[in-house]
Amino acid sequence: MVFAHDTERSLVDAAKLINTAESEVDQLNTLADLDEFVKANEYSGSRSHTMGELRAVRHLRPRLRAVWTAEEDEAVRLVNNILRNGRALPQLVQHDGWDYHLHATTPDAPLDIRMAVDAAMALVDVIREKELVRLRVCAAEDCNAVLVDLSRNRSKRFCDTGNCANRTHVAAYRARKATA
Template identity: 60%
Template sequence: MIFAHDTEEALVVAVALVNTGTEAELLPDVSALETFLSQWTWTGKLVGDDAELEAVRALRLRLRRFWTATEDEAVELANGMLREARALPQLVKHDGWDYHLHATPPDADLDVRIAVEFAMAMLDVIRTKSLDRLRTCAATDCEDVLVDLSKNRSRRFCEGGCGNRTNAAAYRARKSRS
């Protein structure tokens, strides 16, 4: 494990959330948002209305900025999210998880909880000089983001099958030349 479990989980959830808005809208309605949240076992208050959906969709753009940010820009983005939410980090234990950090109450707005969880994770990423682990998929036709949690920092492709597709295309190109 590169980071603490809750840090890695927040990073992976943020990747999944950002990637719901790259090509096709994968959060078209409240039901899709609820499905997304249940896949990631997200806890806390869920209003389940269009305003909440729009707030989460808007958050995706804000989170995506971290993937192109310099270290100083990432610090300002993370600090801004924490200031806005008046985050108060605390150790909590719930739902079978051992102690981990939360910095908002469970009844805070969903977009605020997601933003703060990610900002807290980014504190670890920045402090460990690991900002280079936030990447955009190396496939030329993909704009999805990823977080490289491999020990040797070798991950280049998103979860959407781009690595297989790129490797198959390279293989076919090599075979056609021979």
């Protein structure tokens, strides 16, 4: 394991959130889309189920994406800003079958704030461990999705949103065959 289980989970969830904006059709267009995303990624706490909540979550995506592509000092500034705006107060909690892990907001904080602060807390660990290289953009030429490389040897290059690795490898194979 590279990071604590809650850190890994928050990083993967943040990447999934960012990637909802990376396909041809935005995957968070409706409240039902948001409901499905929240349920699939097991976000806890209160919800307003309003268009304002949906807009706030959608607005979070580019803020998190900026950290994925930032140099260390800029990443620190962005993460600190998220933590400050969320009035983060880290606490150990246990809920929904999860063992003790960190939450830095109250369960009744707005969904976008909880999502942002959870991601920021995970990004704190990434920055402290000097592992920003694990936050990447997919290596496929036609993909802008982000990924978290949790492999032991830091070798993950392609996202999980489609068949990017397979498409790239097939294209390279065909190019080699064409020149042979």
